[in-house]
Amino acid sequence: MSAGFRRAKIVSTIGPASWDPDVLHDLIEAGTDAARINFTHTPTDRAAGLVRRISDVARDVGRPVAIIGDLGGPKIRVGDLPGDQLEIEPEDTYWFFPEGEDAPAGSSPGRQIPTTYPELAEEVAPGNRILLDDGHFEFAVREVSDDPPWVSAVAFSSGVLKSQKGINLPGVRVGAPALTEKDIADIEFSVEQVIDYLALSFVRQPSDLETTRQKMDRGCLLIAKIEKSQALENLGEILPLSDGVMVARGDLGVELPYEEVPMIQKRIIGLAQERARPVITATQMLESMIESPQPTRAEVSDVANALLDGTDAVMLSAETAAGGYPVQAVLTMDRIIRRIEHERLGRTGRAGKQVEGFSKIQQTTSGAIAASSLIAVERVGAPFIVTFTQSGYTARIVSAQRPSVPILAITDQWRTYNQLALVWGVQPILFHGGISYSSMLDKARDVALELGMGEEGQRFVVTAGVPFHVPGTTNMMRVEEL
CATH class of the missing domain: 3.40.1380.20 (Pyruvate kinase, C-terminal domain)
Structure with missing residues (x-):
C-alpha cells in the first residue's frame, strides 16, 4: 500500500458547480479530502445545507472529509457603481470616497469610485498605489482629503471596473479589524455546525488569530491565510498561534511583486513544516480547468512544484466551485500528486520533503x-x-x-x-x-x-x-x- 497511497491531500471549494448531491458524491469519491465553504459567496442557509450534505456523502462514500469554513475577513472592496460598472481610462484622475457619503465636490460621476472602507483617506498618502480587481487596475494616489474623506488617484490601466471588486493597498499598513460583523456571525454559525476548520483571511499580526480564537469553539482548528506583506513580516509569531496555514497566492501576488511569490511559497511551507503546521497551497492551481477538461502543462508543473516544496495539501477554487469540469479537476490533481510522489519515492525512498537539519x-x-x-x-x-x-x-x-x-x-x-x-x-x-x-x-x-x-x-x-x-x-x- 505504501507505493499506491496518496500522501498529499486535495481541498475542493464547494460552489454552484458542486452543490448537486451527485456531483458532490463524485468529487469526494474522486479524491477530495477537504471541502471548503467560502462564506463570502455562500449564504448561511445554503452553507448549513452544504455541511449536512458533505457529511452525509462522506459517510456514504466511507472516507473522512474535513470541512473548512473560509471567513471573508476585512476585504476592502469597491462599492456599488452606477450601472454596476465604470469605464477606466489611463491617465485620468478618479476619486475614491466612502460608500454612502457624498461624492467629492468637483468630481464628475464618471470618475467616482465608492469604497467599503471609510478609513482609506486616513491610511494612504500621495505616491501610494491602489490596486483594484486583483491588480488589473492600478492607480497612484495624488491627493488626500481628511474632511470630507476622499482620495484622488491617477489611473495607469484601462478597462471596465465592476462593483464589489477587491482593493489592495501594497505597502500600506491597513488598520481594519481582524473580523467583520459578518465574520463573527459566520464563526457563530461554524460553532453551531461543528465545522472542522476555520480559515482566517488577511491575517496581519498574531493578535488577529488571538481575537478569532476567543470566538471559536475549542475543538475547531484555525488556519491562517498568508496573503498580506504584514503577515510575512510576522510569520514567526503567527505560525505558533495557528493550527495550519494557507499560502493564498492570489492576494500575495498583488501585494508583492509576482516574481517573489515562488520563493515566498517555499519559505512559508518550510517554516510551517518545521513547526508541524499543515500547509494548503492555493490559488490558480488548475485555473484553465474552469473551462477546459485538461490543465495547461504550466499548471501541472506548478502543482508539482508545490508538492516538491513540501505542501500538505493543494486547493482547487473556482475549478470545483464554478467550473465546467469539477470532478475532472479533482481526478487530474490526484493523478499529478500520485505521479510526483511515486517519482520521489523511487528516487529517494521518501514521498515527501523532510525538514532539513534539527528543527x-x-x-x-x-x-x-x-x-x-x-x-x-x-x-x-x-x-x-x-x-x-x-x-x-x-x-x-x-x-x-x-x-x-x-x-x-x-x-x-x-x-x-x-x-x-x-x-x-x-x-x-x-x-x-x-x-x-x-x-x-x-x-x-x-x-x-x-x-x-x-x-x-x-x-x-x-x-x-x-x-x-x-x-x-x-x-x-x-x-x-x-
Whole structure:
C-alpha cells in the first residue's frame, strides 16, 4: 500500500458547480479530502445545507472529509457603481470616497469610485498605489482629503471596473479589524455546525488569530491565510498561534511583486513544516480547468512544484466551485500528486520533503518521539506507523517528519477523524471500542490487514500519548507485530 497511497491531500471549494448531491458524491469519491465553504459567496442557509450534505456523502462514500469554513475577513472592496460598472481610462484622475457619503465636490460621476472602507483617506498618502480587481487596475494616489474623506488617484490601466471588486493597498499598513460583523456571525454559525476548520483571511499580526480564537469553539482548528506583506513580516509569531496555514497566492501576488511569490511559497511551507503546521497551497492551481477538461502543462508543473516544496495539501477554487469540469479537476490533481510522489519515492525512498537539519519541534518530547519513529521504521522495515490520538496532535507531529510509510491514525473522536483528512500522509481510522492500548492495537492490526498495508508477522511502529485522555502529549513509541 505504501507505493499506491496518496500522501498529499486535495481541498475542493464547494460552489454552484458542486452543490448537486451527485456531483458532490463524485468529487469526494474522486479524491477530495477537504471541502471548503467560502462564506463570502455562500449564504448561511445554503452553507448549513452544504455541511449536512458533505457529511452525509462522506459517510456514504466511507472516507473522512474535513470541512473548512473560509471567513471573508476585512476585504476592502469597491462599492456599488452606477450601472454596476465604470469605464477606466489611463491617465485620468478618479476619486475614491466612502460608500454612502457624498461624492467629492468637483468630481464628475464618471470618475467616482465608492469604497467599503471609510478609513482609506486616513491610511494612504500621495505616491501610494491602489490596486483594484486583483491588480488589473492600478492607480497612484495624488491627493488626500481628511474632511470630507476622499482620495484622488491617477489611473495607469484601462478597462471596465465592476462593483464589489477587491482593493489592495501594497505597502500600506491597513488598520481594519481582524473580523467583520459578518465574520463573527459566520464563526457563530461554524460553532453551531461543528465545522472542522476555520480559515482566517488577511491575517496581519498574531493578535488577529488571538481575537478569532476567543470566538471559536475549542475543538475547531484555525488556519491562517498568508496573503498580506504584514503577515510575512510576522510569520514567526503567527505560525505558533495557528493550527495550519494557507499560502493564498492570489492576494500575495498583488501585494508583492509576482516574481517573489515562488520563493515566498517555499519559505512559508518550510517554516510551517518545521513547526508541524499543515500547509494548503492555493490559488490558480488548475485555473484553465474552469473551462477546459485538461490543465495547461504550466499548471501541472506548478502543482508539482508545490508538492516538491513540501505542501500538505493543494486547493482547487473556482475549478470545483464554478467550473465546467469539477470532478475532472479533482481526478487530474490526484493523478499529478500520485505521479510526483511515486517519482520521489523511487528516487529517494521518501514521498515527501523532510525538514532539513534539527528543527525546534524535534527538541520537544513529542517531536523527539516522532523523529525516533522514523528511525525505527527504517531499522525494522515497518510498512506503516500507527498513532493513537484524541486531538490529532500525535499524527500531525509524525506527519511533519514526512515518514516514508503511511500513518494510520486511530481516534475515537469524530471531529479529529475528519480534521486529520487534511494532514499529509495520514489515513484516519474511527475507533468505537474502549480506549485502551490493547483494544486500539487490535483495531490497528485489523485495519492494516484489511487495507493491505502489511502481512502477518511484519513489525510496525506505534506512537501515542499516555494517558490517552490527555490531548497534545506524545510520549511513547513501541514496535509491535502484525
